[in-house]
Amino acid sequence: MSLFQEVYDVIVVGAGHAGSEAAAAAANIGSKTLLVTMSLQNIAQMSCNPAMGGIAKGQIVREIDALGGYSGIVSDRTAIQFKMLNKSKGPAMWSPRVQSDRMRFAEEWRNMLEQTPNLDFYQEMVSGILTENGRVTGIRTALGIEIKAKSVVLTNGTFLNGLIHIGEKQFGGGRAGESAAHGITEDLVKLGFEAGRMKTGTPPRVDGRSLDYSKMEPQPGDAKPNKFSYLGITKPLSVQRDCHMTYTSELVHDLLREGFDRSPMFNGRIKSLGPRYCPSIEDKINRFADKDRHQLFVEPEGWNTVEVYVNGFSTSLPEEVQFKALRSVAGFEKVKFFRPGYAIEYDYFPPTQLQHTLETKLVEGLYFAGQINGTTGYEEAASQGLMAGINASLKVQGRDPFILKRNEAYIGVLIDDLITKGTEEPYRMFTSRAEYRTLLRQDNADFRLTPKSYEIGLAKEDRLRTMEKKRDASEAFVSFFKETSVNPKEANPILEAKGSSPMVQPDKMFKVFSRPQLELEDILRFEDVQKYIEENQLDEEVIEQAEIQVKYSGYIEKEKNNADKLNRLEDLKIRPDFDYDLVKSISHEAREKLKKIRPVTISQASRISGVSPADISILLIHMGR
Structure with missing residues (x-):
């Protein structure tokens, strides 16, 4: 007898931030859902920094919460510090951020998922995708077990053919202590998907008992802390833990430079691009050679642990170089390592291969969410997982898709950017990416999104x-x-x-x-x-x-008027079978981009890199407008 006899409505592969939100959303909308992960002990693991929110990211967490997702609630329940960033600026820029208890965060996520009806769990590596006649039919595990499903959401994070680099050493892995996933990339490439490689990194984790905090600057939380979730089931913190700040120096930089010849970033071992706005310490020294110091944020990983995250010191240099250099930082003279920093390369799939629902264009019923789409950050991943889980569930139930516009949510901006413009380096959300950020504030996410979520049956x-x-x-x-x-x-x-x-x-x-x-x-x-x-x-x-x-x-009224103009272009649909080769007057670049991305509306077409206003005018004329 097979372990799995029933056909699931939705299978979610991977239980990081994207997978956890996807599974919760699909199950809460009423679909029979299976969450498959390589380790049930590491559900919603904070692989990198122990924090949620930040510039633009905090808005996304509040949007997830307003839609009925779990990230805001979990963040509130496991926070050790709260800050509202950018309070000196206008409210469009205010961004909530919490420092989290990393172990409690994963534990709370698992508890909430286990209390979610319609959700089953299975621990094993997924090694392949099952398809039939251009439609997904399930997954295959490393043990050869086939599990049938009407839809599949892939949220594989950094695990697809993951390769970890520390100096000249390299070994397979999805993150420290966990093996890479093999087989899925190969199946997708056979199906016709284009794949690429990206890179990210993480700093050393150190023993807080070995640090001298008297040599650092305290970074306390807000005097009157707020919270993420709009619900009354969570409360603001009454007690908070301080973070601290210290700095690198010219001596630290010189010690790090000694290992540059063995750095995988500089010796050619790593060819893929990393996050532009979260560079490694060696990249910062190289790119900003005129700066004699860089900030390091010393962040506790929880209430009771002594483990500390050294934010700003992400590196893949040899471990002895990391250790020697970090011991020259003020307050770190006697530092003890829990583990060195490392870089990781992994497979991703350019997101122009997706529709706005995050369903793939090539295989019906198959959805991608998170770092598989070329994004970086827990918040970006979680929001994609939420939307993919929603849409996979709605499709199985024969209901209309759920798509957020650019003037409705940062989540809408994120997804539209990905599928319209693509990305060749890890995509991170910023307030500057949103042209309607005065409308998309963190304080009004519930006004904007809760009624929409209630209509589809997610928000209660x-x-x-x-x-x-x-x-x-x-x-x-x-x-x-x-x-x-x-x-x-x-x-x-x-x-x-x-x-x-x-x-x-x-x-x-x-x-x-x-x-x-x-x-x-x-x-x-x-x-x-x-x-x-x-x-x-x-x-x-x-x-x-x-x-x-x-x-x-x-300002709000002006942006609403501008958004109304945008929505008029959103109403101008382009037929899926539109033949761009018949439009002779548009540029060659525009024609190639339009044929590849297949925009759904004139508004989306206008946002494609390489498509000019003149090309749009010609398209409108050709469409009889």
């Missing part, structure tokens, strides 16, 4: 009601500002103290409070505002949301 009713209550309260507060006047006698002392011109006659609060010189603490000094807050028992989230709507109303 309690989440929707929580969002509606917050939305109604903030809208009522904004209406109060629009309807209530303030007199010069009360306002002028505050305005003059902030260097703003005095009022000469009464005016509506909305207009007065929109002045850029006024901050929230100034607004809260007005007696009528204090009274309204007390009578309506408004919490900080509602107050902050209303303040943003008042102070940035002009």
Whole structure:
């Protein structure tokens, strides 16, 4: 008798951040789901830094939470420090970040997955993909077991033919202590997929008991910490752990240079590209030769462990070079290693081979999510896994796909960038990639996305009601500002103290409070505002949301108008069988790119690198527009 007799609706291969979100989403929408991983002990492992969120990434975690994913809840429950980054800038740039307890993070993920209905687990290496007539039919394991499925989501991370480099040493592995996965790449290439290689790296892990923190700068969390999840089932931290900061020096750089001739990055062993915005320490020294020091963030890996992550010292230099150089860093003079840093090369598949649902164009029912698509970062991976799991489940159920537009979510920007532009180096999300970032703030992700998720059956009713209550309260507060006047006698002392011109006659609060010189603490000094807050028992989230709507109303309205123009182009669909060879006037480069990517709309076509506005105009004319 076979171990697996039933046909699963969705099989998810890999249980990292992408696979965990994919499995949870598919199961919660009602599909019978199987999560297959090489190690059930390493579900949602934080392979690199023990943190979630950050610039633009924090917005993604809040979007995942608003959609009904688990990353925000797990991050809150296992956080050891919280910071809201970029608070000195406008709210479009505010980005939440938590330092996490790495062991508890994986444990909490497993607990939540095991409590998810419709979800089964199996531990083994997947060595192949089963297909029939251009459609996926299941997977094959290393033991030769075939498991049938209506759809398959591949979230293999860095495991596909993974190769670890430390100096001149190299060995197969998906990450330290775990073997690489073989067979899937070969099957996909036989099916006609284009594959490539990428590289990433990680720093040494060290013993915190061997460090002298008195020589470092403390990096505490926020005095009033917030959290990721919009639900009340998690609470902000009441106690936090400090991180610390120290610096490299010219001596450290000289010691590192001694090993450059044995560096796989410089001697030709590694030919693939690594993350541009998270370079190794040797790459930083080489690219920024004019800098005499670089920051190192010393990050604890949990509440109770002494293991420390040396953020900023990612390296694949020989272990003795790493050790000698790190011992010359202030506070690290007696450092003891838990393990050296290393680089890892792995297979990925250029994401232009995908549709917006993350389903592959070549094989129906097969989805890719995470680093297999050329991205880097837990948050980017988790968001893709969520969307792939949603769409695999919806397709099996015969329902419409779930696609987020660029003006609706950072997740929409991420996926559109990947499938439209592709990537030749690990893709990382930044606020600058989103042209509508004033609309896509971390504070309003629930307003934007929870109703959409509720419609497809992922976000539950309690989440929707929580969002509606917050939305109604903030809208009522904004209406109060629009309807209530303030007199010069009360306002002028505050305005003059902030260097703003005095009022000469009464005016509506909305207009007065929109002045850029006024901050929230100034607004809260007005007696009528204090009274309204007390009578309506408004919490900080509602107050902050209303303040943003008042102070940035002009910018928000402008971006909404621009987004409406974009959506008009999104409505102009291009037939799947459109023959670009018939359009003689477009450039040769545009024709080749359009034939390869097969954009779904004119708007998507306009974002393809190498397709000019003139090419778009010609296309519109050819389509009778």
